[in-house]
Amino acid sequence: MEEGIIWRLLAALVYVVPAYVANGAPVVVVRLVGSTHPLDFGRTFLDGRRLLGDGKTVEGLVTGIAAGSAVGLSVLLLSPGTFRHASEPVLLSVGAMLGDVLGSFAKRRAGVERGASVPVLDQLGFLVTAFAVSWTAFGPPRWADPLTVALLMAVTAALHVGTNAGAYLIGLKDRWY
Ligand code: CTP
Numbered sequence: 001m002e003e004g005i006i007w008r009l010l011a012a013l014v015y016v017v018p019a020y021v022a023n024g025a026p027v028v029v030v031r032l033v034g035s036t037h038p039l040d041f042g043r044t045f046l047d048g049r050r051l052l053g054d055g056k057t058v059e060g061l062v063t064g065i066a067a068g069s070a071v072g073l074s075v076l077l078l079s080p081g082t083f084r085h086a087s088e089p090v091l092l093s094v095g096a097m098l099g100d101v102l103g104s105f106a107k108r109r110a111g112v113e114r115g116a117s118v119p120v121l122d123q124l125g126f127l128v129t130a131f132a133v134s135w136t137a138f139g140p141p142r143w144a145d146p147l148t149v150a151l152l153m154a155v156t157a158a159l160h161v162g163t164n165a166g167a168y169l170i171g172l173k174d175r176w177y
């Protein structure tokens with residue numbers, strides 16, 4: 001039973017906590033800090049559209065990486081087998097924010113306005129890049145067989161939609177998605 005699907009999915013969910021926290025923290029932080037600075041400093045790309053848009057801020061990026069790393073290091077203390085190295089939760093956080101930024105860059109190039117939804121990219125893009133960064137350094141973790149990764153993606157998409165709807169209901173976000 002120890003290495004069964006339930007065990008692997010639970011191990012996966014603990015492993016992705018830094019990426020989840022990094023992805024979610026900016027929404028809260030941006031509401032708390034008074035003024036924010038767009039990560040693209042208001043600049044436009046060759047197509048005349050914003051490089052990233054006002055949804056990506058310096059404050060969001062920094063606090064996302066910091067919060068994901070801090071929570072990830074706490075996870076490592078509580079559950080030592082979760083990561084291969086103390087840098088892994090940091091890489092997961094950096095990778096998550098990288099995906100978030102790349103996603104906005106792609107959305108702006110496709111003419112999608114800031115805040116408008118692109119299903120799948122919005123919910124899973126950050127996780128794909130978090131894995132790309134951390135698995136490049138450490139290889140796939142023990143739980144990562146195709147079925148578990150697929151289930152984790154499905155659970156992540158559902159959690160993303162659910163937490164965003166919750167953030168909208170308590171007034172943190174202006175849109176429910
Ligand atoms: N946020 C931020 N800085 C980041 C990431 C997110 O300040 N690096 C904050 C912004 O207030 C943003 C909110 O978190 O509006 C939700 O993030 P996200 O859904 O990724 O941004 P969108 O506003 O939807 O913009 P985009 O269309 O570019 O994804």
Ligand code: MG
Nearest residue numbers: 115116122177
């Ligand atoms: Mg969004």
